[in-house]
Amino acid sequence: MTAPGVLLHLCGMRDWAQASRRGGIEPDSSAGFIHLSTPEQVHLPANRLFRGRRDLLLLHIDVSALEATVRWEPGVATDPESMLFPHLYGPLPTEAVIKAVEYPPAPDGSFPPVQAST
Secondary structure: OOOOOEEEEEEEHHHHHHHHHHOEEOOOOOOOOEEOEOOOOOHHHHHHHHOOOOOEEEEEEEHHHOOOEEEEEEOOOOOOOOOEEEEEEOOEEHHHEEEEEEOOOOOOOOOOOOOOOO
């Protein structure tokens, strides 16, 4: 598998504002990593974890600007078979975020797949 040059991270608007002031996002203490996604798979965790939230952003991350390790690991049992998700084992510096785009849900609260150029 060829790793993409841009990965996505789901983030609430308030969380992004705080991260921008601090200079980055730290890994979740319980998981030990920051969950990332490709554009083609980001709707899966969005629907599982954030269904109906209207304050989400898609942070577009330049992988070459990351210093921490990105590991491709299985998601959850309900994800498509053999799908691996990128997990960042270290901080996500704000300098690695090349853009932040609103990610609104559909009227039924579900999040649609996104195109690679989003």
